[in-house]
Structures are given as C-alpha cells and as structure tokens.
Amino acid sequence: MADIFATHEDAGPDRPGTRAEAIHRDIVRAILEQRLGPGTKLGEDEVGAIYGVSRTIVRAALQSLAHEGIVVIEKNRGAFVAHPSVKEAAEVFSARRLIEPKITELATAHCEVAGAALLRDHLAQEKAAERAGDDRAAIRLSGEFHLVLARIAGHGIYENFLRELVARSSLIILLYRRSRSQCCKVDHHAALVEAITGGRSAEAVAQMVSHLDEIERDLELVDTAIPIKPLSELLGAR
Amino acid sequence: MADIFATHEDAGPDRPGTRAEAIHRDIVRAILEQRLGPGTKLGEDEVGAIYGVSRTIVRAALQSLAHEGIVVIEKNRGAFVAHPSVKEAAEVFSARRLIEPKITELATAHCEVAGAALLRDHLAQEKAAERAGDDRAAIRLSGEFHLVLARIAGHGIYENFLRELVARSSLIILLYRRSRSQCCKVDHHAALVEAITGGRSAEAVAQMVSHLDEIERDLELVDTAIPIKPLSELLGAR
DNA sequence: TCGGAAATGATTGTATACGAAAATAAGGCC
DNA sequence: GGCCTTATTTTCGTATACAATCATTTCCGA
Numbered sequence: 001m002a003d004i005f006a007t008h009e010d011a012g013p014d015r016p017g018t019r020a021e022a023i024h025r026d027i028v029r030a031i032l033e034q035r036l037g038p039g040t041k042l043g044e045d046e047v048g049a050i051y052g053v054s055r056t057i058v059r060a061a062l063q064s065l066a067h068e069g070i071v072v073i074e075k076n077r078g079a080f081v082a083h084p085s086v087k088e089a090a091e092v093f094s095a096r097r098l099i100e101p102k103i104t105e106l107a108t109a110h111c112e113v114a115g116a117a118l119l120r121d122h123l124a125q126e127k128a129a130e131r132a133g134d135d136r137a138a139i140r141l142s143g144e145f146h147l148v149l150a151r152i153a154g155h156g157i158y159e160n161f162l163r164e165l166v167a168r169s170s171l172i173i174l175l176y177r178r179s180r181s182q183c184c185k186v187d188h189h190a191a192l193v194e195a196i197t198g199g200r201s202a203e204a205v206a207q208m209v210s211h212l213d214e215i216e217r218d219l220e221l222v223d224t225a226i227p228i229k230p231l232s233e234l235l236g237a238r
Numbered sequence: 239m240a241d242i243f244a245t246h247e248d249a250g251p252d253r254p255g256t257r258a259e260a261i262h263r264d265i266v267r268a269i270l271e272q273r274l275g276p277g278t279k280l281g282e283d284e285v286g287a288i289y290g291v292s293r294t295i296v297r298a299a300l301q302s303l304a305h306e307g308i309v310v311i312e313k314n315r316g317a318f319v320a321h322p323s324v325k326e327a328a329e330v331f332s333a334r335r336l337i338e339p340k341i342t343e344l345a346t347a348h349c350e351v352a353g354a355a356l357l358r359d360h361l362a363q364e365k366a367a368e369r370a371g372d373d374r375a376a377i378r379l380s381g382e383f384h385l386v387l388a389r390i391a392g393h394g395i396y397e398n399f400l401r402e403l404v405a406r407s408s409l410i411i412l413l414y415r416r417s418r419s420q421c422c423k424v425d426h427h428a429a430l431v432e433a434i435t436g437g438r439s440a441e442a443v444a445q446m447v448s449h450l451d452e453i454e455r456d457l458e459l460v461d462t463a464i465p466i467k468p469l470s471e472l473l474g475a476r
Numbered sequence: 477t478c479g480g481a482a483a484t485g486a487t488t489g490t491a492t493a494c495g496a497a498a499a500t501a502a503g504g505c506c
Numbered sequence: 507g508g509c510c511t512t513a514t515t516t517t518c519g520t521a522t523a524c525a526a527t528c529a530t531t532t533c534c535g536a
C-alpha cells in the first residue's frame with residue numbers, strides 16, 4: 001500500500017513548526033531528560049519570559065501538554081507538571097504492555113534497510129551518551145528508542161499513543177523508581193535491534209515484553225511523599 | 239443566524255467545565271451524530287459567532303480537537319474536520335482491534351451492579367432511539383456504547399484513547415461505508431452486555447472481536463471522491 | 477496570642493486589536 | 507480569449523489589555 005495522503009507532519013530535520021510546538025517539544029524533552037519533575041509549576045508568564053513569547057503561545061503549548069496528560073491545568077491556579085498517581089502509573093504500563101508488542105511486531109515486518117539504519121544509529125547514540133556519562137541524554141535517548149520503533153512500525157496512531165506513554169513513563173520513573181540504576185538498559189535495546197533487523201518477530205516481541213517487565217519491576221508502586229522541585233531555569237537552556 | 243442566547247443558557251445538565259470544553263464536546267457530538275462531515279471548514283469567527291464566544295475560546299477547542307486527530311489545522315488556512323485517508327482508517331481500526339478486546343476483558347472483570355445498570359440503561363437508550371427512528375441519536379449512542387464499556391473497565395488511558403478512536407471511526411464510516419445500513423447493530427451490543435454482565439469474559443471478548451470485524455467489513459477502504467459539506471448551522475442546534 | 481475578615485497581590489480567563497499570510501477577484505498585457 | 511500580475515478581502519497568528527478568581531498577608535478584636 002502506498003501512502004496517498006501525507007497528512008502527517010514531516011519527519012524532516014529539525015522543524016520548529018509553530019512556536020507553540022517548539023515549546024511543547026522543549027518541555028517534553030526536559031521531562032524526558034528528567035530536568036522537570038512532577039509538580040513543577042509552569043507559570044504562563046514565567047515560561048513566556050524564558051522563551052521570549054507571549055502568554056498566548058505558552059497557553060497553546062500548555063494545553064497541548066495537558067491533553068497528553070503530562071501537564072495538569074487547574075482552573076485559576078495554573079499549570080503543573082503532572083504527578084501520576086499509582087493507579088495512573090499502573091495504567092500507563094499496562095497500556096505499554098499492550099501496545100509495544102504490537103509495535104515491535106510491526107517494526108520487525110516493516111524494517112527495511114532504512115529502518116535498520118535508524119535503529120543502529122540510535123543505538124550508537126545511546127551507547128555514546130552512556131560512555132560519555134551524559135545521563136540526561138542517555139535517559140532521554142533510551143525513552144526515544146521506543147519511539148523510533150514506533151516510527152519504523154509505520155503506524156501513526158500507535159506512535160502518537162506511545163509518545164504520550166513514554167513521556168508519562170518518565171515522570172513515573174522519576175517518582176517511583178526504587179533504585180538509581182539506569183531504567184532502560186542499552187543491552188536490552190541492542191538485543192531488540194538484533195532480533196528486529198534479523199526479522200525474528202517472535203523473539204523481538206519476547207524481548208520487548210521482558211524489557212517492559214524489567215522496567216516496571218524496578219518501580220515501587222506505592223504512594224510516596226511529594227518531592228517539590230525548584231523553579232525552572234531548566235528550560236530553554238540547550 | 240444562530241441565536242446566541244440559546245448556547246448561553248443551554249449548557250445542559252452536564253457540567254460545562256470551561257467553555258472551550260463545552261464547544262469541544264458539542265463538536266464531537268456533532269461528528270458522532272454525523273452532522274459534521276469530513277472536510278467541513280470550521281472558521282474561528284464562524285464557530286465563535288455560533289457559540290457566542292471569542293476566537294480565543296474557539297482556538298482552544300479547535301486545538302484540542304486537532305490533538306485528537308478529528309480536526310486538521312492548516313497554517314494560515316484554518317481548521318477543518320479531518321478527512322481520514324485509507325491508511326489512517328486502517329490504523330484506527332487496527333488500534334480498536336487491539337484495545338477493545340482488552341477493554342472488554344477489564345469491563346467484564348469490573349462490572350459490578352452499577353456497571354451492569356449503566357450498560358442496560360445505555361442499551362435501552364439505543365433501542366429507544368432506534369424505535370423512535372432518531373437516526374442521529376442512534377448512531378451517536380452506538381458509538382458511545384463502546385465508551386461506556388471503557389468507563390466501566392476503569393482504565394482512564396484506554397478510555398481516552400478509545401474516545402479518540404470512536405470519534406475518528408465516525409468520520410471513517412461516513413467516508414467509506416458501502417451500505418447505508420446501521421453500522422453498529424444493537425443486537426451485537428445486547429449480546430455483549432449479556433456476556434459481560436454474566437461474567438463470561440472469553441465470550442464477551444469474542445463478541446467484541448466479531449463486532450469490530452463486522453463494522454470494518456462494511457467499509458470499502460479505497461479512496462473516494464471528497465464529499466464537500468455545506469456550512470454549519472449544524473452546531474449549537476440541539 | 478490566636479483567629480477571622482478584609483485588603484492586597486499575583487495569576488489566570490477572556491476579549492480585542494493589529495499585523496501577516498493566503499485565497500480571491502480584478503485588470504492589463506500578449 | 508487566455509494567462510499572468512496585482513489589488514482586495516478574508517482569515518489566521520500573535521500580542522496586549524482588562525476582568526475575574528484565588529492565595530496571601532495584614533489588621534483588628536476577643
């Protein structure tokens with residue numbers, strides 16, 4: 001089947017799109033890098049000052065983030081980085097266990113040379129970040145690995161769903177992880193890439209399932225005290 | 239012109255939340271009732287005039303709808319009701335086939351007396367609408383049936399995902415159905431309710447799968463000419 | 477000293493104004 | 507007559523101003 005309508009956004013180089021989308025991406029990135037923790041207040045003026053835009057733009061970005069469930073907007077109170085409850089955390093991971101095996105299966109089927117190259121390149125980036133001791137990049141890349149898989153799977157809806165789930169996972173891990181160990185081990189990803197590029201679908205799916213199990217096993221899903229995070233000069237700094 | 243007063247007090251018994259959310263819901267409702275078809279232009283001023291609010295509110299609603307994939311915003315062009323491609327249609331239904339069996343399973347497990355009452359009440363509404371020949375209500379209720387199931391399942395993420403998928407399904411059915419027959423037969427829903435309230439999980443899941451298969455079988459997923467729809471005095475009128 | 481009520485400050489909700497981009501219509505040139 | 511160019515109009519993108527709401531502080535009385 002050929003893609004008749006390319007209604008989706010281009011995956012070109014870096015595309016600012018609208019400014020609101022740029023801010024959206026930057027905040028998601030900050031969450032993926034765990035610079036922004038749950039409960040952090042995102043004041044409209046404050047964020048607007050950081051990015052040099054008006055509140056109008058910031059509002060659009062925050063509403064978009066709220067729709068993805070990684071920001072909570074309280075009426076007349078403001079926007080805050082979401083603070084997933086234990087129940088929500090469980091929901092996020094059950095959703096991932098449902099969707100990601102399917103994505104893995106699709107990715108294995110659709111993995112042409114281009115896809116294989118993408119995967120190997122991403123894996124190399126992960127390894128490089130880990131070797132360089134760049135924890136922020138490492139944790140973000142390990143989350144984005146799953147999105148690369150979704151991209152290769154060629155299923156836009158699953159990709160969007162997973163984008164949400166991965167971002168929320170980042171918050172959940174920050175809140176509930178019991179160890180300080182790396183959450184997504186590069187070894188697992190490497191094994192996944194092996195199986196996928198080798199076309200071994202069943203093996204790849206099994207790898208993914210056990211990978212997700214391992215991530216969730218490192219969580220302690222009980223209510224914890226709320227860690228309040230300081231202000232944000234964490235944004236915009238690149 | 240549309241009377242502004244009507245929308246002002248016509249908030250209904252359900253909570254309006256913010257006004258943007260109310261507009262969001264009303265447009266989704268219009269799509270579920272197939273009063274709004276794919277490609278319909280949703281001008282900001284036009285919609286704002288209908289609901290008696292400023293463009294600011296309308297923008298928020300449209301952006302939210304765009305995020306759910308049922309509205310497409312083209313830069314400097316405006317917002318339009320989405321026109322799902324064949325590929326997107328296939329994606330929507332593959333996603334439903336993945337999620338809804340899981341929802342059915344959960345709903346069966348969590349279906350207490352309250353849930354059973356909800357289901358039976360909804361089923362009665364469907365039957366009543368069908369008997370009354372109210373096609374609009376019938377088609378909307380048949381879509382919302384699946385959302386009731388998700389609500390009973392008690393899984394917020396699945397519920398949100400499915401809300402998106404159901405709305406998009408409505409557009410897809412409008413575009414690609416090959417017959418004029420009712421898309422969701424009440425009989426199927428009745429059988430589902432039977433199995434679910436009876437606690438027969440496997441049977442319920444099987445019913446759901448065959449139900450989805452039937453819906454999709456009634457679609458002809460090939461590109462068709464674009465049916466352009468007239469303006470919207472379809473909104474706000476209840 | 478403690479508690480409550482009013483004033484104050486900060487922040488968001490909403491509307492409107494202005495500039496920019498694109499679609500549309502009009503006009504001249506070939 | 508057809509087509510390219512240009513003027514106009516509509517519509518959106520963004521910023522800003524004002525109003526409403528909530529949180530906090532202050533002040534007074536018991």
